[in-house]
Amino acid sequence: MAQVNNFERGIGLRGSSQFPFSIQSNINYRVSSIDDLTANNYALLAKMIKHFFDNQIPRLEVLDQYSKGLNSEIYNRPNRQEENKADYRRAHNFGKIIAQFVAGYSTSVPVKYSVTDEKQQKTVDDFNSLNDIATLDNELMYDVAKFGRAYELQYRDGNSQNNVKLSNVFETFVIYDNTIEKNPVAAVRLVQVQNLQSTGVTQYTISLYTDNRIVTFKNITDQVGSLSAIDETPHFYNGVPIVEYNSNRYRTGWYEDVISLIDAYDAVNSDTSNYMTDVVNSLLVISGDFQAPEGDGKQSGVSKLINNIKQYGVLALQSGSDRNGNKTSVDAKYINPEFNSTASENYQQRLYKDIFTLSNVPNLADESFSGNASGVAMRYKIFGFEQAIAQTINSFKRSLGLRYELLGNLNSNLSGGLSTAESVAVTFTPNLPYAVSEEVQMLTDAGIPLSRQTMYDQTHFTDATIEESNLAKEKEEDLDESEPINNVKFDSDKGDEVDGGQE
Known part of the structure; x- marks a missing residue:
């Protein structure tokens, strides 16, 4: 057009x-x-x-x-x-x-x-x-x-x-x-x-x-x-x-930009799978002087022998005899295609690494992304991505x-x-893990106070507003904040609350 x-x-x-x-x-x-x-x-x-x-x-x-x-x-x-x-x-x-x-x-x-x-x-x-x-x-x-x-x-x-x-x-x-x-x-x-x-x-x-x-x-x-x-x-x-x-x-x-690398990775992985399956179905070679079983009219003796091997996994052969009446030798072995599994695995790993490297996306399955790596070390690992x-x-x-x-x-x-x-001012916040406890400890060690609101915001099990409201309510009810809640017991007969510290 x-x-x-x-x-x-x-x-x-x-x-x-x-x-x-x-x-x-x-x-x-x-x-x-x-x-x-x-x-x-x-x-x-x-x-x-x-x-x-x-x-x-x-x-x-x-x-x-x-x-x-x-x-x-x-x-x-x-x-x-x-x-x-x-x-x-x-x-x-x-x-x-x-x-x-x-x-x-x-x-x-x-x-x-x-x-x-x-x-x-x-x-x-x-x-x-x-x-x-x-x-x-x-x-x-x-x-x-x-x-x-x-x-x-x-x-x-x-x-x-x-x-x-x-x-x-x-x-x-x-x-x-x-x-x-x-x-x-x-x-x-x-x-x-x-x-x-x-x-x-x-x-x-x-x-x-x-x-x-x-x-x-x-x-x-x-x-x-x-x-x-x-x-x-x-x-x-x-x-x-x-x-x-x-x-x-x-x-x-x-x-x-890395589609060709993905294609190469798919190809070598598929070829490896094909090889592993083909090994199971390798060619059986029988050499020597042997007598095949007799046919039964529906199939030849050789076909019957092959079917027996597939069905039972056992090969039983009867050897012949030479002119002197001595038994001749018979040998059977599988022929497998040659395959360098080490080279194939190395090639796959190189492709896998290149896909992430050239796309600038970090491979989070990499062992170097350990949980104990410092924040600075982690930032360097995603520097190209950033x-x-x-x-x-x-x-x-x-x-x-x-x-x-x-x-x-x-x-x-x-x-x-x-x-x-x-x-409108637009602000993006990267979704990255942060060592919050280390940062809080650093500030407290330096003598920098943090508000209770900020401390609550760092937790995942409570909300600052709700928690402050609960504390105020407990204070109004004259509950002792220093008393662990597990020390409060109930009378099993009357259902009344009793002092957990007294018998």
Whole structure:
């Protein structure tokens, strides 16, 4: 097909349904203005949608498969030609491990959002609570780690609630302008329609989001063809209400660069499994002068001998005699394929190490990640990862800023509540283990006092507010705080509390 004009040729990955991907599989769609999309009955938009179907979705499908252990290379490799040979396909979901670590490290501890104005802070807090923002942020980061991109859609429902939800990467893309700022011009959502007629033709609903309206088109197939607008609905976000999140400027997934290593690891592990199975089914060689058992009409003597070996695991042979009447010798042994298990294991371990090293994700199964390692030592082990995750978090912050800018625009247009909205400060807290007891001990040894509130906050079995309330209640009831609770006994006959210190 003719190349869609004004596409950004970013440094991309290489595209078909198999790795390596083509450059076309990860380009950004760009136009001079919204007029380019609407001209000639949305002809350019139709080309972009067709390009998205043909070039971008296949890459996303492969990356999604590698996060689910459905690694395409190992499952698509040719079958073994020899009969009765094992043909295992061992796939390893390194993609899932890497993506989960990225999302867990950056967003398992909820992101903090703060505004200096109290009224605006309440608006942000209410919005976050309504939409379970902590979960949404984690889902977005997981998609970013998998695909290098993620999308969210902001909308206002029939109950006048401001909502934001994850938008599927297989159904969404954003179109940018050609300026150096790379501002979003529009976004597209194409959602598959359930085909109730079972005609074999998949239909999609198409929606185009601009900075002031939503255009809905007549359903199309994946062949696209022409677009026919059937409805337009205004919105009040003063911007495209679909926000894109990127892992970095190239939109590469966190395990995309190591897919070839994952394929190699799958291959050598599968070959090892095949060898171990083939050893059990090794070829038995019988040499010498022996007499096979007599056939029974259904099978020959040799076939009967082979079946007896398989069934009973015992080989009993009768040797012949030479011209002098002496018994001749008979020998039987298995022929096994030569296999250097040590070299294979070393190769697997090298691949395993390279996958984590080159993806910049620490291998937590490494013995060096021991529980008694110091905090400084642990930070050095994840130093490379922290350099890489900084790019993703910085890009994520920019998109989060757009989320709350849209919210501010909407509230300003509808009620004037945030007409001078401040930018929202975003704080990420890494999800890392900390030696809290060591830090507390260090402060107390230095003579630095800690509040009871802070001390309570370090525990996992109580809440500071509840605990203070319980202490106040016990004080009002004149309970001796120094008396251990285990010393309080009850009279088994009367059910009355008695002093545990008296007989």
